Amino acid sequence: MPLKALRGPKVWLWRWRRNPLRRRADVVEAWVVLGTFLLTVLAGVLAGLVAAGSVEHGLARERALRRPTVARVVTRVPVKSAAREDRGSAGEKVWTEVRWTAADGSSHTGRIRVRSGSGPGTPVTVWTDPRGRLVDRPTAASEASLRATLVGLLVGVSAAAVPCVAGLAVRGRLERRRLRAWDTEWARLGPQWGRMV
Incomplete structure (x- = not known):
């Protein structure tokens, strides 16, 4: 509870608002998070639908030929x-x-x-x-539908994992870079605080 009191109220989309404390790294991180989210959803849905459709089509062709x-x-x-x-x-x-x-x-x-x-x-x-x-x-229509759905889910989740992991890696790198910048600033400004007291 005390940590939440120090954090203050949550402000949505604060990285895109004009603010004197907003840094360029904050804007870049916001775009990386948004891009990662959109790519993750898009890749997962498209890959899942294509895989499910392909499996469904293959099993329907099998039913027609046998x-x-x-x-x-x-x-x-x-x-x-x-x-x-x-x-x-x-x-x-x-x-x-x-x-x-x-x-x-x-x-x-x-x-x-x-x-x-x-x-x-x-x-x-x-x-x-x-x-x-x-x-x-041949696989029955209901079995084929279930199999296509399961394959679509598996492929969709696997495809969505790629941009998600890449986005997390980029965000982690930005976080480390920001912490190094803070360390540099603290090393420069920290000794001046001792003189003011």
């Missing part, structure tokens, strides 16, 4: 032992070979995970690209 295809199990899938099923592994999936026909009529085979106990000819759904190759299931 198609579900019906494949058939080629070999018999072994049934898991009863001991393993007792431990809650009913419906466990195992790797097996499947065959499907691409949109261009070519036949393809690949390995995917299916339920244990599936016999030859059992239909399963696989996702393929335009060439008929196996791919992962």
Whole structure:
């Protein structure tokens, strides 16, 4: 509380007002702080929006290109032992070979995970690209939106950190320079105070 009493009331924008005590360093620091704030906000928002839009566009293109295809199990899938099923592994999936026909009529085979106990000819759904190759299931629109938002936030915060850190470094340098100037002035004027008393 005593320190606040010594500081006096807070005056907004005092560095831009005409004042006989205002120094050039105060004006420079005010512009550095304002510029840093504006660059931080602008860089963060723009980078975040661009990154989110890019991720959203890429995932939408992925959804448009990937198609579900019906494949058939080629070999018999072994049934898991009863001991393993007792431990809650009913419906466990195992790797097996499947065959499907691409949109261009070519036949393809690949390995995917299916339920244990599936016999030859059992239909399963696989996702393929335009060439008929196996791919992962595309990201749902809601998942894509969440992923784009998170990536946008991460990129935005990272991009905003650059001008923020640079501005803090410049302001710290100005502060050190101001303190050196005060030390110089004090060394010059301090001895004169002793003579006045």
